[in-house]
Amino acid sequence: MTRPPHGVGFIGAGAVTQAIHLPTLARLRDRLAIRRVFDVDHGVARSVADRVGAAPSSDLEEFLASAGLDVIAICSPDRLHAEHALAAITAGAKVVLCEKPLATTVEDAQRIAEAAREAGTALIVGAMHTFDESWTTVREELTAGSSSQRFVRSSIVLPPNERFEDFATEVEGHRVSPGPAHAPQSAAEHGELLRRMILGLSIHDLPLVRQLVEDAEAVTVLDARALQPFGYQVLATAGRTRLEVHASMGQPWRPDWRLEVLGEDVQASIVFTPSYVHAGSGVSRVTRGETTAVHGPFPANGYEAEWRSIAKVLEGTGTAPRLEDLVDDLRFALTLADGVRDLITQQHEESAA
Numbered sequence: 356m357t358r359p360p361h362g363v364g365f366i367g368a369g370a371v372t373q374a375i376h377l378p379t380l381a382r383l384r385d386r387l388a389i390r391r392v393f394d395v396d397h398g399v400a401r402s403v404a405d406r407v408g409a410a411p412s413s414d415l416e417e418f419l420a421s422a423g424l425d426v427i428a429i430c431s432p433d434r435l436h437a438e439h440a441l442a443a444i445t446a447g448a449k450v451v452l453c454e455k456p457l458a459t460t461v462e463d464a465q466r467i468a469e470a471a472r473e474a475g476t477a478l479i480v481g482a483m484h485t486f487d488e489s490w491t492t493v494r495e496e497l498t499a500g501s502s503s504q505r506f507v508r509s510s511i512v513l514p515p516n517e518r519f520e521d522f523a524t525e526v527e528g529h530r531v532s533p534g535p536a537h538a539p540q541s542a543a544e545h546g547e548l549l550r551r552m553i554l555g556l557s558i559h560d561l562p563l564v565r566q567l568v569e570d571a572e573a574v575t576v577l578d579a580r581a582l583q584p585f586g587y588q589v590l591a592t593a594g595r596t597r598l599e600v601h602a603s604m605g606q607p608w609r610p611d612w613r614l615e616v617l618g619e620d621v622q623a624s625i626v627f628t629p630s631y632v633h634a635g636s637g638v639s640r641v642t643r644g645e646t647t648a649v650h651g652p653f654p655a656n657g658y659e660a661e662w663r664s665i666a667k668v669l670e671g672t673g674t675a676p677r678l679e680d681l682v683d684d685l686r687f688a689l690t691l692a693d694g695v696r697d698l699i700t701q702q703h704e705e706s707a708a
């Protein structure tokens with residue numbers, strides 16, 4: 356007998372829901388069905404719900420009380436993730452998928468993890484590359500060498516986000532521009548801007564980076580600078596690992612999203628498909644001595660692998676990530692981003708003095 360698909364509800368129906376999750380779930384209809392779409396903007400909720408035959412809602416209580424939501428996906432603005440994740444856990448969702456970042460503070464992330472542990476809820480954070488097969492295939496091999504001296508580089512080069520959204524769908528509702536509403540004026544604003552950019556972009560791959568460095572709790576930011584028109588370059592250490600975290604966005608450059616590891620006995624790169632592009636997984640290359648092993652591209656991209664792993668959790672054939680790891684991922688990202696903010700603020704104060 357075939358099992359009916361698991362019910363999915365969305366909190367927040369903006370760009371990520373429309374351009375990423377809807378097309379992904381359309382490929383998994385036999386296992387996951389969108390039943391409800393909640394957004395404070397009722398027009399957006401209705402339009403998005405209509406597209407997939409779901410019920411719209413602009414009342415959170417009503418949404419949370421509706422039957423048949425095995426999965427609740429939190430796709431609201433970052434500052435609301437903790438509140439919405441806690442509400443979804445309390446409402447009895449079996450799986451909560453929270454878009455990145457899990458929360459804006461480690462304390463909130465710990466509260467969410469504690470609530471999920473008590474309720475037995477599986478928690479997934481939408482850091483899609485953690486599910487991408489080009490990473491999962493080489494993860495054990497690469498993380499096993501993290502105690503050796505190595506260089507790790509995370510680099511994201513993207514044209515403006517809207518281009519990818521437009522490839523995928525026609526996005527209903529307002530747009531969030533990647534750039535600042537106004538150019539930063541004070542030293543503190545310069546620092547905060549870079550902090551937010553790191554927590555918006557590099558945060559996708561920082562969970563992978565955390566597993567590759569020698570000591571994720573010993574992060575020191577050595578150098579940080581803003582890149583024009585929109586980006587940053589950061590040099591840091593994490594134990595004996597040297598780290599470069601880079602992003603450039605806003606020009607019609609060819610997309611290039613990669614993670615690289617250079618160690619005493621290994622050279623590895625994973626080249627990911629950019630966000631919003633539904634074009635299969637990344638490709639990893641691991642070279643030892645004269646031998647290079649190439650993995651990928653696999654048919655599913657990270658988003659599809661993320662939803663497939665949610666279906667497996669619901670079907671009892673897969674496990675969710677460890678809650679402690681999700682909290683540690685956020686702690687690592689915040690430590691790096693806070694360190695960059697402090698250094699940039701200090702540089703601007705010194706140059707103004």
Ligand SMILES: NC(=O)c1ccc[n+]([C@@H]2O[C@H](COP(=O)([O-])OP(=O)(O)OC[C@H]3O[C@@H](n4cnc5c(N)ncnc54)[C@H](O)[C@@H]3O)[C@@H](O)[C@H]2O)c1
Binds near residue numbers: 367454528530630
């Ligand atoms: N994994 C990825 O590749 C990826 C890509 C982009 C964004 N994101 C994350 O997804 C989240 C949403 O990003 P987006 O680009 O879709 O933003 P967006 O601004 O396009 O959409 C957010 C939606 O949330 C709605 N909203 C606002 N307040 C709400 C509330 N109180 N309750 C319910 N809905 C509310 C808005 O009306 C809007 O429709 C962010 O946390 C972002 O970091 C992830």
